[in-house]
Amino acid sequence: MELEKLRPEFVEQVQTLRRKVINRIKPKAINGRKLNGLMLYNLAQSYVDAINKGAVPSIESSWTYICKNECLKAVSDSYEIFERDFYTRFQENVPFFEEELKALYKQSKQLAMETFNKVAVGDVREEFLKTLKQRMNQKLNFLTEENEKTSEQSCLMFLQ
Numbered sequence: 001m002e003l004e005k006l007r008p009e010f011v012e013q014v015q016t017l018r019r020k021v022i023n024r025i026k027p028k029a030i031n032g033r034k035l036n037g038l039m040l041y042n043l044a045q046s047y048v049d050a051i052n053k054g055a056v057p058s059i060e061s062s063w064t065y066i067c068k069n070e071c072l073k074a075v076s077d078s079y080e081i082f083e084r085d086f087y088t089r090f091q092e093n094v095p096f097f098e099e100e101l102k103a104l105y106k107q108s109k110q111l112a113m114e115t116f117n118k119v120a121v122g123d124v125r126e127e128f129l130k131t132l133k134q135r136m137n138q139k140l141n142f143l144t145e146e147n148e149k150t151s152e153q154s155c156l157m158f159l160q
Contacts, residue, residue, distance in 0.1 A: 030063045034119055042069050067122025072118035075132045082112035082136055088144055095151035098144075105140050112136065 027034045028043075035043065045064040047057040086108035090096075096104065116132055 014146065024136055028067070031122075038073075039066050039070065040125075042066050063121035064122065064124065067124050071120045071122065071125050074116045075135075076129050077119060078112040078116040080136050081115050082108050083139060085111055085126070086139065086143070090147075095147050095154055101140075101144060101147055105136075109136055 028040055029035065030043075035037060043062050043066055046062040050057040050061075089104055089108070090101075112132065116129065120128060
């Protein structure tokens with residue numbers, strides 16, 4: 001019987017606590033950048049790793065760790081978007097004139113760069129941007145060769 005009397009009061013107290021937490025909480029931010037769930041997880045992981053190694057956690061090194069992880073994700077996601085867009089459109093209309101292939105490349109590269117710029121953070125982003133550009137260039141070179149082979153085959157078939 002006493003439990004039933006406490007229950008409404010307990011529920012009210014929990015609701016009051018919940019309102020206080022929601023109204024007063026601010027998102028965690030480092031260097032002016034709000035952290036998302038994955039970034040917060042990586043921050044906590046870097047702190048745990050430092051403590052387990054007997055070191056004092058450093059916000060500076062943790063931020064670098066977060067930036068590298070975000071940039072790795074940005075490169076991966078951006079390249080996937082680039083490759084999917086470029087290769088899909090390449091397959092639809094192969095063979096291309098050289099100018100057409102370069103225009104197609106620029107369009108796909110632009111999509112990838114927009115994605116990269118949304119996700120990548122920190123001082124290390126230029127290093128990762130360079131990696132992304134190299135990977136996209138390698139794909140362009142590969143598909144340029146494929147385009148030349150397909151064009152050559154088409155010409156030979158036409159001549160026969």
